Each structure stands twice: as C-alpha cells, then as structure tokens.
Amino acid sequence: MSDTPVLKIKNLQAKVAEDELRILTGLDLEIKPGEIHAIMGPNASGKSTLAKVLAGHPGYEATAGSVVFQGEDLLELEADERSQAGLFLAFQYPVEIPGVSIANFLRTAVQSRLTDGDELDIFEFSDQLTERMEMLDMDISFAERHVNDGFSGGEKKRNEILQMAMLKPKLAVMDETDSGLDIDALKIVANGVNALVEEDPTMSILLITHYQRLLDYIKPHFVHVMVAGQIVRSGGPEVALDLEAEGYKMYEGFESSANGNSPVTTA
Amino acid sequence: MSDALVTDSVARALSVESLERVSRDEPTWLKERRSHAWSVYEATPMPTTKLEEWRYTDLSKKLDLETLSLSEAETAPDDPSAWPARLRATMDEDHAASGHIVFIDGHVVHADLDSDLASQGVVLKSLHEAVDSHAELVQEHLATEALPPEEGKFASLNAALWVDGIFLFVPKGVQLELPIRVTRWLSEAGTAYMSRVLIVAENHSQVSYVDEVVSNDFTTQMFTSTAAEVIAKDGAQVQFVSVQRLGRGSFYHSVQRTLANRDATLDTLNVGLGASVTRVDLNAKLLGPGATSDMLGLYFGDGSQHFDFNTSQDHTVPNTSSDLLYKGALDGASRSVFRGIIRVHEGAQRTDAYQTNRNLLLSNDARADSLPNLEIEADDVKCSHGATVGELDADAKFYLMSRGLDRVQAERLVVLGFLGEVLARLPLGGVGEKVTRVIEEKLAQHV
Numbered sequence: 199m200s201d202t203p204v205l206k207i208k209n210l211q212a213k214v215a216e217d218e219l220r221i222l223t224g225l226d227l228e229i230k231p232g233e234i235h236a237i238m239g240p241n242a243s244g245k246s247t248l249a250k251v252l253a254g255h256p257g258y259e260a261t262a263g264s265v266v267f268q269g270e271d272l273l274e275l276e277a278d279e280r281s282q283a284g285l286f287l288a289f290q291y292p293v294e295i296p297g298v299s300i301a302n303f304l305r306t307a308v309q310s311r312l313t314d315g316d317e318l319d320i321f322e323f324s325d326q327l328t329e330r331m332e333m334l335d336m337d338i339s340f341a342e343r344h345v346n347d348g349f350s351g352g353e354k355k356r357n358e359i360l361q362m363a364m365l366k367p368k369l370a371v372m373d374e375t376d377s378g379l380d381i382d383a384l385k386i387v388a389n390g391v392n393a394l395v396e397e398d399p400t401m402s403i404l405l406i407t408h409y410q411r412l413l414d415y416i417k418p419h420f421v422h423v424m425v426a427g428q429i430v431r432s433g434g435p436e437v438a439l440d441l442e443a444e445g446y447k448m449y450e451g452f453e454s455s456a457n458g459n460s461p462v463t464t465a
Numbered sequence: 466m467s468d469a470l471v472t473d474s475v476a477r478a479l480s481v482e483s484l485e486r487v488s489r490d491e492p493t494w495l496k497e498r499r500s501h502a503w504s505v506y507e508a509t510p511m512p513t514t515k516l517e518e519w520r521y522t523d524l525s526k527k528l529d530l531e532t533l534s535l536s537e538a539e540t541a542p543d544d545p546s547a548w549p550a551r552l553r554a555t556m557d558e559d560h561a562a563s564g565h566i567v568f569i570d571g572h573v574v575h576a577d578l579d580s581d582l583a584s585q586g587v588v589l590k591s592l593h594e595a596v597d598s599h600a601e602l603v604q605e606h607l608a609t610e611a612l613p614p615e616e617g618k619f620a621s622l623n624a625a626l627w628v629d630g631i632f633l634f635v636p637k638g639v640q641l642e643l644p645i646r647v648t649r650w651l652s653e654a655g656t657a658y659m660s661r662v663l664i665v666a667e668n669h670s671q672v673s674y675v676d677e678v679v680s681n682d683f684t685t686q687m688f689t690s691t692a693a694e695v696i697a698k699d700g701a702q703v704q705f706v707s708v709q710r711l712g713r714g715s716f717y718h719s720v721q722r723t724l725a726n727r728d729a730t731l732d733t734l735n736v737g738l739g740a741s742v743t744r745v746d747l748n749a750k751l752l753g754p755g756a757t758s759d760m761l762g763l764y765f766g767d768g769s770q771h772f773d774f775n776t777s778q779d780h781t782v783p784n785t786s787s788d789l790l791y792k793g794a795l796d797g798a799s800r801s802v803f804r805g806i807i808r809v810h811e812g813a814q815r816t817d818a819y820q821t822n823r824n825l826l827l828s829n830d831a832r833a834d835s836l837p838n839l840e841i842e843a844d845d846v847k848c849s850h851g852a853t854v855g856e857l858d859a860d861a862k863f864y865l866m867s868r869g870l871d872r873v874q875a876e877r878l879v880v881l882g883f884l885g886e887v888l889a890r891l892p893l894g895g896v897g898e899k900v901t902r903v904i905e906e907k908l909a910q911h912v
Binding site (some may be wrong): 277 | 682859860861865866867869870871875878881885888889
C-alpha cells in the first residue's frame with residue numbers, strides 16, 4: 199500500500215450554511231489507499247455532516263481547515279467534480295428521482311466520466327450493469343425502476359452500492375449504510391462492498407455508523423470515535439468492541455471539553 | 466393603394482365578407498350553419514378577465530383580431546420538394562404511420578392512407594372534400610353535437626370562418642395499428658388560420674391521431690384557431706394527440722371536445738412547447754357506461770410564453786371514469802394557468818374521476834396558477850383533485866451531482882423525469898422521443 203494518503207483532513211471545521219452553529223469543530227483524519235476506516239459516534243456528533251461536507255453538499259460550509267483528496271484541494275471542487283475525482287458518497291437517505299430510470303441515470307453518470315468526444319459503449323455498459331446487479335442479488339428489472347422512487351429501505355441502500363460498483367471510486371464514504379437494513383440485506387450490501395474491495399485493493403472506505411453490527415461484515419482497519427464534531431479516540435477494531443460493550447457514555451465528558459478546545463486523542 | 470388591394474384586405478378581414486368568400490361554393494346546409502355561427506359570434510362579447518375562465522389571460526392585451534387577415538385561398542402544391550425544409554424535417558423524424566395529412570398555411574395539400582385501410586372504408590381527407598364525398602356524416606357531426614357555435618366566442622368564430630380541416634372516419638371494427646399523422650406548417654404573419662378536425666370512430670374501431678403544428682417565429686402576430694371534435698362510438702378506442710411547436714409571435718387557440726360513448730376509451734394528450742400564447746379549451750364527455758378518458762398534458766415554457774389550459778370532465782351517466790394529468794416546467798418569465806373541473810352529473814353513480822396538475826418552476830420569474838375544481842351531484846363516486854407548484858428539488862440535484870453529473874445534466878434529468886411521467890402514460894411511436902428532444906433544446910437555454 200502506498201504511503202501517500204488518498205484523503206487528508208486537517209482541523210476541519212464546518213457549519214450549516216445558514217447557521218452559525220459549528221458542527222465540525224476541528225477534525226483530523228488520514229486515510230491511505232486500501233484502508234478501511236470506521237467513524238462511530240453518538241447521534242448529533244457530526245458524522246453525517248462530515249459525509250456531506252466531503253461530498254460537497256451546498257447546505258454546508260467549511261469554515262476552517264483543509265481537505266486534500268489525492269493531492270487536490272477537495273473543498274475547492276463542486277460536488278460533480280469531487281465525484282469525477284473519485285469520491286463517492288453512499289447516502290444515508292438516498293433521494294427519490296421520479297421518472298428517471300436507474301439505467302438512464304447510471305448511463306448518464308458513466309458517460310459523464312468519459313473524456314469529451316468519447317461515446318459510451320452501450321453494450322459494454324449494459325453487460326456491466328447486469329453483472330453488478332447479479333452481484334448485489336438485484337433483479338435485472340430493477341434497472342427500469344425510477345431512482346429510489348417507492349423503494350424499500352433495503353432497496354435504496356442496495357441501489358447506493360450498485361452505483362458505487364458502477365462508478366468505481368477511489369474513496370467511498372458510506373453514511374449509515376446499515377441503518378434500516380435487516381440482517382439479510384446487510385449481508386448482501388456488505389458482501390457487495392467486500393467484493394469491490396477485493397476487485398480494487400487500492401479503494402479506500404470510510405464507514406460512518408452508529409452501531410458495531412456493520413463492522414462484523416465489513417472489517418475496518420481503523421476505528422475512530424467522533425464526539426461533538428471531532429475525533430476523540432482512534433485505534434483498531436477493538437475500539438468498536440469497547441463501544442459495543444460500554445456505549446458512548448464514557449465519551450460524554452468530551453462533549454464540553456471538545457467544543458472549541460484542542461482535540462483530545464487517544465490511540 | 467389600388468382598389469384591388471383595398472378590396473382584398475376587406476375580403477380577408479374577419480368579417481361577413483370573408484364568411485361569404487369561404488362559403489361561396491358550399492352546400493346550403495353548410496352556408497346556413499356558418500352564417501348561424503357568425504351571428505352567434507357577433508352576439509357574443511369578447512371574453513374579458515372578469516370571466517373566471519379568462520381571469521389570467523387578458524385577450525385585450527394578447528390578441529387583436531381587428532388587425533388579422535383570414536388566410537389566403539391559394540393552396541400549396543402537393544409536392545414535398547416544394548415544402549419548407551422544417552416541415553419535411555418534422556415529418557422525417559416521425560415513425561411509421563397509417564396515413565398522413567400535410568397542412569400548409571391553412572389548407573390540406575397532401576393526404577395519403579394505407580390502401581388496405583382505405584379498402585376497409587377508412588376515410589382520411591380534407592374536410593372540404595368530405596363535405597362533398599361524405600356529406601351525410603359531416604352534416605351529422607360537424608359543429609353540432611360535440612362543439613356547437615354556442616360554446617363561446619372562439620368556437621363560433623371558428624365554426625363560421627374555418628377555411629379547411631381534416632376528416633377522419635374509421636368504420637365499425639376496423640383497427641389501425643399505426644397512427645394517423647398530421648403535420649401543419651404556418652408561415653404568414655398577421656394572418657388568422659381557422660381549421661377544424663372531425664374524427665368519427667365507429668363501434669369497436671381503434672385509431673390514434675397525432676397532430677403537430679410547426680412554424681418559425683413571427684414579427685407580427687399570427688393567430689391559429691383549431692376546433693377538434695372527436696367522437697368515439699360504443700367500444701371504440703381513440704387516442705388524440707396534439708403537439709404545438711409554433712414560433713414566437715403566435716397565438717395558438719385550440720378548442721377540443723371528446724365524446725366517449727358506451728365502453729369507449731378516448732385518451733388525449735396536449736403538448737405545448739411553442740407559441741407566445743397558448744389557450745386550450747378541452748371538454749371530455751363520458752356519455753355511456755364503461756366509457757373512460759385519460760387526459761394528459763405537458764408544457765414547457767420559457768421567455769415570456771403564456772400557457773392557459775382550461776379543462777372539464779363531464780360524467781353524465783353511471784360507471785364512467787376519467788383521469789387527468791397535466792404537468793409543466795416553466796423557465797424564464799413564462800407562466801402557466803391550469804383550470805380544471807370535474808363535473809359528476811346527477812345520477813352518474815360509480816364515477817371515478819381524477820385531476821392532477823403539477824408544475825415545476827425553474828426560475829424565480831416564472832409563475833404557475835393552478836385552479837382545480839369539483840362539482841359533484843352524485844353520492845357514490847370516487848373523485849380527487851390536486852395541484853402543486855414546486856421548485857427544482859435541491860436534494861435531487863445534489864444527489865445527481867454527487868454521481869458526477871454536472872449542474873446542467875442533473876437539472877435535465879430531473880426535469881425530463883418530472884415531465885416523462887406524462888409521456889410514459891401514452892406511449893405512441895416516436896412522439897415521446899420527439900417531445901423529449903424539443904424539451905432538451907429548450908433546457909439547453911436554461912441558465
């Protein structure tokens with residue numbers, strides 16, 4: 199594995215665009231190619247805000263710090279440019295796009311990655327889509343359904359992984375992908391992610407989750423605990439197991455000290 | 466100015482002289498019908514915004530009938546090489562058809578029909594010719610039961626002064642696999658074009674009819690009025706599609722009446738893309754038990770375009786259904802008005818009637834007014850109506866952009882997806898693709 203990080207976050211602070219309240223209060227994180235990181239934290243700790251800020255959601259604003267993605271200043275890029283650069287966000291709440299079929303959507307997305315003047319090979323695309331859908335145990339008729347329109351929670355999450363499989367990112371940020379999934383759906387989703395990692399061992403993953411459960415199926419190399427907008431503890435998989443045993447209570451004290459003060463880290 | 470010119474301009478004004486000119490060689494019954502319509506026209510005041518149905522379309526500002534001349538009597542040749550390139554391009558884009566009508570500057574210049582269908586008794590021709598060749602049918606149905614001149618100022622004007630039209634007759638049990646395609650071209654500024662469509666589908670017949678009108682932009686106002694009467698007899702299945710792609714400077718007015726008899730299906734689709742002002746008055750009558758109508762509409766406005774759709778669904782007997790869906794996207798400073806009413810008449814039990822109008826505003830200066838209404842005089846019915854005016858969903862846009870689509874592509878997908886629901890409800894060879902392409906062209910102007 200290369201030593202150059204795919205993602206390097208330094209002292210990132212961020213807020214909701216039309217609000218003064220800081221949600222990220224000085225976050226540091228470094229992810230190298232092929233690494234799987236998990237960020238865990240209680241509700242309202244800023245986990246999903248981190249995901250949205252990384253993906254370039256217009257409703258959030260970075261107020262300080264830096265994010266370097268594969269050598270580029272990520273915060274300078276529009277959402278579509280971040281995707282083109284190899285970043286992928288699996289949404290916690292995938293958005294419904296009525297009237298737009300998954301096949302049409304993915305075709306447009308894959309086409310947008312080609313250099314100007316190149317035409318998408320429609321047969322190749324179609325074969326690839328079929329193969330990816332089989333991998334995720336999705337019926338091929340799914341491709342003609344409208345994006346997330348009337349989907350069950352499990353179908354929406356599977357659709358996120360399908361998009362990830364088609365777009366082949368360098369870094370996938372997965373925001374609460376386990377929420378709303380029963381155990382069978384969780385296994386399918388996790389198997390899909392693991393198959394993608396196996397295919398491209400340099401792909402990195404940032405899992406954002408509230409529960410340990412997902413980490414039984416996608417094994418992280420590093421686990422971080424996030425409280426009040428910053429990372430308060432980093433370590434190996436044992437961090438998640440501690441959390442599972444003790445809950446977030448042990449980090450409650452961090453909330454006041456973390457807010458606005460220097461980050462507290464234990465490794 | 467020479468005397469000849471003066472005489473010509475008088476004869477071509479929307480006047481009783483024009484009435485005499487257009488009806489000169491016609492049979493007495495038709496002369497009488499026109500002259501009755503003219504008297505209704507003269508007795509009917511021009512609608513003002515004081516009338517609920519015209520509240521948002523101020524004719525005193527948008528239309529000046531005084532300055533218009535009725536279209537010329539000359540007919541273009543039936544020779545495609547002499548037709549305008551845009552007309553031919555419009556036809557080239559179409560898929561296969563059972564028959565064609567080409568309408569240039571108010572006259573039918575070409576008609577063709579599959580020979581098998583012709584031998585089965587299907588008729589597709591200029592209304593003028595049909596007045597002679599199918600006098601009985603035309604006399605029975607033209608401007609009588611479906612759209613009498615008493616229906617309003619424009620209905621009476623059209624019934625008096627129509628210059629040409631289309632007659633389509635499908636005999637009992639005959640089914641047309643492919644649609645009839647009509648392509649119209651209008652070219653003269655300052656001109657009023659008046660035409661009619663009469664479609665009679667006999668028992669258990671089946672036909673689709675697609676009528677598209679195209680023009681360039683006009684420097685002085687062009688006015689076109691079309692009156693369509695569509696009659697589906699028992700068990701007949703009829704699809705009526707109108708696609709309006711006129712240039713700016715056009716005032717497009719279309720009055721449509723559909724009659725669905727017992728177990729008939731009569732579906733309509735109105736697509737509004739062009740013209741400066743569009744007004745569609747559509748009334749669907751469900752006249753026999755088992756009759757059903759899908760009523761679809763789609764519009765995309767930009768610049769200062771103005772669309773006004775005025776619809777009504779009349780359920781007069783038990784066990785009928787209608788389902789209306791009109792959707793539009795509005796960019797620039799364009800504006801739309803949708804006014805719809807479901808009328809369930811006394812005794813029309815077990816009526817299913819629905820009405821939905823949805824608008825998507827793509828700009829801060831665009832505006833949509835939606836006025837759905839119900840009038841129910843029966844107690845065992847299922848009816849609903851709904852209207853929405855929304856903006857482009859920012860979350861949807863972000864979601865698509867996070868997959869690498871740029872802003873323009875993301876907006877395009879959301880808008881086409883929104884409007885596509887309408888086209889998906891009436892899949893007719895090639896219409897959806899053509900309409901989608903035109904919308905894409907309009908969307909490309911979006912900033």
